[in-house]
Amino acid sequence: MRLDMSPLASTLIREITDRPQQFHELVDAHREVPWPDFLRAWGELRRAEILNRDDDGNYLIREANAAS
Amino acid sequence: MKKSFRDFLADLDAAGELGRYRVPVDVRDVSALCAQSRQASLFDTLKDYPGWRLAGALLTTRKRLALAMDCAEDEVARRFEEGLGRLIEPVIVEDAPCQQVVITGDAIDLAAIPYPMMHLFDGGPYLSGTFVVSKDPEFGRNCGSYRLMYRSPNETGIDLVSPSDMRLYYQRRLDQGKPLEIAVAIGCHPYEMLAASYKAPIDLDEYWVAGGLHGSPVPLAKCKTVDLEVPADAELVLEGELLPIGWTADEGPFGEFSQISGDVKWNPVFRVKCITHRRDPIFYLLQMPWENDWLAAPVTEAAGLRALRNASVQPVDIRAPVGSCGYWTLIASIRKRPGEGKNALLALLSVAEVKLAIVTDEDIDIHNPDDLDWAMTFRVQADRDLIVVQGARGKHIDPSIKSWELGKGGLPTTAKLGIDATIPEGVPKKLYRRIRVYGQDRVKPEEYR
Numbered sequence: 001m002r003l004d005m006s007p008l009a010s011t012l013i014r015e016i017t018d019r020p021q022q023f024h025e026l027v028d029a030h031r032e033v034p035w036p037d038f039l040r041a042w043g044e045l046r047r048a049e050i051l052n053r054d055d056d057g058n059y060l061i062r063e064a065n066a067a068s
Numbered sequence: 069m070k071k072s073f074r075d076f077l078a079d080l081d082a083a084g085e086l087g088r089y090r091v092p093v094d095v096r097d098v099s100a101l102c103a104q105s106r107q108a109s110l111f112d113t114l115k116d117y118p119g120w121r122l123a124g125a126l127l128t129t130r131k132r133l134a135l136a137m138d139c140a141e142d143e144v145a146r147r148f149e150e151g152l153g154r155l156i157e158p159v160i161v162e163d164a165p166c167q168q169v170v171i172t173g174d175a176i177d178l179a180a181i182p183y184p185m186m187h188l189f190d191g192g193p194y195l196s197g198t199f200v201v202s203k204d205p206e207f208g209r210n211c212g213s214y215r216l217m218y219r220s221p222n223e224t225g226i227d228l229v230s231p232s233d234m235r236l237y238y239q240r241r242l243d244q245g246k247p248l249e250i251a252v253a254i255g256c257h258p259y260e261m262l263a264a265s266y267k268a269p270i271d272l273d274e275y276w277v278a279g280g281l282h283g284s285p286v287p288l289a290k291c292k293t294v295d296l297e298v299p300a301d302a303e304l305v306l307e308g309e310l311l312p313i314g315w316t317a318d319e320g321p322f323g324e325f326s327q328i329s330g331d332v333k334w335n336p337v338f339r340v341k342c343i344t345h346r347r348d349p350i351f352y353l354l355q356m357p358w359e360n361d362w363l364a365a366p367v368t369e370a371a372g373l374r375a376l377r378n379a380s381v382q383p384v385d386i387r388a389p390v391g392s393c394g395y396w397t398l399i400a401s402i403r404k405r406p407g408e409g410k411n412a413l414l415a416l417l418s419v420a421e422v423k424l425a426i427v428t429d430e431d432i433d434i435h436n437p438d439d440l441d442w443a444m445t446f447r448v449q450a451d452r453d454l455i456v457v458q459g460a461r462g463k464h465i466d467p468s469i470k471s472w473e474l475g476k477g478g479l480p481t482t483a484k485l486g487i488d489a490t491i492p493e494g495v496p497k498k499l500y501r502r503i504r505v506y507g508q509d510r511v512k513p514e515e516y517r
Contacts, residue, residue, distance in 0.1 A: 023192050027096060027185060034116045035095050039179035039193070043220030053318045053332045057191055 008033060009044035013061060016051075020058035070282045072301040073255045073352065076136055077123055080108050085132055088112060095182045098122055102355050108132060110350075117182045124184075124353030127258060133362045136258035137281075145369035145386055148262060148281070152370060155272075156279030156286075164289030164300035166253065171343040172293065177221045178340060181304065182351045187323035191332065192225075193218040194322055197354030199253040199264050201296045204237040209297070211274035213264040216252065216306075216338060217319050224338045225319035226310065229464050231479055233270050238310055238336065247309035249294040250338065255303025255352045258363070260286070265367045267420050293342040303349045307342040315477035324465045325360035325393050333464070334476040357393065365394030371419045372398045379415035381408050384430040396466070397424040399434045404490050413455050413486030421463045425486045431500075432489070443489040446500070455486035 005013070012026060030038055045051055052060040071079075080086040087107035092115045102109045102125035111122040127133050130141050139147040171177075183193040195216040203209050210233040217225035228235050234250070241248040253260075263278035275297075278286045288297040294307045319335040354360065368388040376383040382403040388394045398416045402408060409427050416425035426434075426444070433439045447453075462482030464471040471480045491497060 022188075023190060024185070024188055031096070035183075036116055036177075036179040039183060039218060040177075040221060042192070042218070043179065043223075046220040046223070051318075053191075055332070057189060057321045057332050 005044050005048070006041055008037065008041035012041060012045060013050070016059050017061045020054055020056075020060045022056075022058055026059075070279075070284045070286060070301075071257050071259075073123075073257050073303060073350070074301075076126070076257055077108075077110065077350070079135060080126065080132065081110075083135055085135065086110055093122075095122070096185045098124060098182075098184050098353060099186045099355065102353060114182050117180075119347075120182050120349055120351055122182055122184075122351040122353060123255075125355035125359060126352075127362050128355055128358040130362055130365070133258065133366065137262075137366075144366040145373060148266075148366045148370040149373050151259075151281035151283075152266075152277060152374070154280045154283075155276040156282070156284065158273075158275040158279055158286040158288045158297070160290060160297065161287040161300050164287075165346050166298060166300055166302040166305050167289055167292065167344040168347045169345050169349075170292055172341065176340055176343055178218060178224065178306075178343075179221050181343070181345075183218050184351075184353050186353075186356065187329065189321050189329045190323060191217055191318070191320050195224070195252070195254060196356060196360075197254055197256075197261070197352040199256045199260050199299065199302070200234065201251045201253070201298060202234045202237050202248060203296060204233075204240060207233065207237070207270045209273045209275070210234055210237060210270075211260075211264045211278075213261065215322055217322065219317075219337065222308075222340045224340070225317060225335055226338045227319060227322070227333060228310075228335050229315070229333050229477070231461060236270070241310075242312050242314055245312055247312050247339075249296060249307075249309050251291050251294055251296040251298050251308075252306040252338075253298040253302035253304070254306075255350055256299050257282075257301075260299055261354075261363055262367060265363050267367075267371065291342070292344060304345040304351065305343070306338075306340050307344070308338055308340040310336045310338055313337060323356045325357045325364065325395070326465045327357045327393065328465060328467065330465060331472070358390075361390055361394040363394075364388070365390065368395055368398060368419065368422065372400060372416050372422075375415040375419050376400060376402065376412055379411050381412045381415060383412075385434055387434050392424070395420070396422060397426075398422050399426045399428070399440065401428045401430050401432055401434050402490070403430050406493050409453070409488035409490035410455065410486075413488055417455070417457060417460070417484045417486050421461060421466075421482065423460075423462075423466075423482050423484045425484075426489055427487070428489045429491055440489075444487060447489045447491055448487060449492065452492065453488040455484075455488070457484040457486075460484050 092113040259281040263274040287300040289300040321330040462480040
């Protein structure tokens with residue numbers, strides 16, 4: 001878990017690290033979270049600049065950050 | 069009196085075209101509900117967004133577009149053209165409804181507005197029904213519509229890959245290493261959205277076009293943090309700037325108006341500096357692809373009519389079929405003089421990214437596919453009546469142009485095809501005399517039953 005991130009953001013990082021994911025898969029996995037909270041957590045990943053994309057639109061964690 | 073977004077909702081309601089949802093709805097599910105509704109949708113309560121309502125899929129039929137334009141369905145192109153012919157200057161007003169609530173600094177939080185999930189393969193939640201304003205010191209004010217993908221509480225992606233005036237404005241600022249200020253209004257009347265869709269000459273302010281469509285000036289509010297103006301009666305406004313980073317940030321996929329899911333693009337980032345909205349805002353979800361396609365059709369058709377008239381060709385009817393997303397194909401019937409079948413094709417193929425144009429004589433009903441096929445079968449010789457233009461301006465979302473072979477920020481080209489389905493010069497019209505059954509007008513079946 002990254003200390004500077006919320007628990008949900010850390011969970012999202014772990015899920016994307018486990019395997020590349022479509023955005024909707026991440027949304028589906030956290031339907032119990034209020035939508036504004038999910039969006040704020042997603043914003044933490046964006047601000048950390050750790051996201052990458054593949055040709056199919058999946059989200060990946062950049063190699064250098066995967067172990068953070 | 070200029071009509072607002074709320075006036076249009078009231079018009080839809082009065083016409084029985086607005087479906088109401090009273091039970092609180094999760095914003096993740098509004099697009100799915102809109103897509104399954106035969107009516108336009110209005111959600112009175114949104115889970116986790118107290119005080120907000122949401123309207124969506126307002127223009128998913130030509131009938132509702134005609135309602136917005138206060139005309140018959142087959143008159144929308146001429147109605148749009150009429151608006152273009154009477155440009156009206158906007159006016160600045162004080163105490164704008166869109167600025168009843170002002171949010172700046174650390175309080176900016178895009179997660180606090182009902183940012184909807186739209187399509188399965190989208191790269192994130194999207195704002196789709198936007199009216200985006202920018203300015204250039206040489207060319208003046210520009211209004212367009214651009215999708216905005218949620219990135220963080222104060223940043224969005226923006227699709228700026230296609231050629232547009234705002235792309236040019238951004239490039240000019242980027243060359244100086246400076247950001248481009250923009251303002252994004254959401255919840256505007258369809259006339260503003262149509263004006264934003266119109267590819268106006270670069271020195272024509274789309275607010276004047278919207279005024280012409282309304283028949284009265286569009287009231288504008290000066291933005292709080294950028295040197296721009298927005299429709300005063302909008303529901304929500306985002307002010308900020310496109311960062312001078314070029315086409316470097318991932319954006320998309322998004323359910324395109326081409327009815328295709330699209331792919332990941334590389335685009336600039338929009339940083340929000342101020343959010344303003346009404347006290348009781350109604351968010352607008354523009355449902356892709358149909359709402360976009362029906363907005364595109366009259367704009368493309370009106371541009372086609374103008375192009376024909378500028379070429380001194382007399383149009384009788386015109387159609388931008390929904391199968392071409394109201395954008396890529398134009399079919400026109402004309403009152404032809406010798407050679408004008410080809411002149412008409414050249415004119416129609418000059419319109420935006422139209423890549424297929426078909427021209428017929430006035431006796432063909434271009435809304436009847438069988439009639440059109442008949443004309444293309446018996447009035448066309450492939451070695452004489454086809455025009456192919458190579459290397460014209462294209463649009464990324466057409467997969468057949470292989471835009472993935474371009475570099476980041478690269479612009480695609482396309483080939484264009486014109487089919488002259490008018491009676492060829494030198495072929496007597498009498499050879500096309502249609503079959504008529506003997507006695508058809510005189511003999512009545514009911515008299516023999």
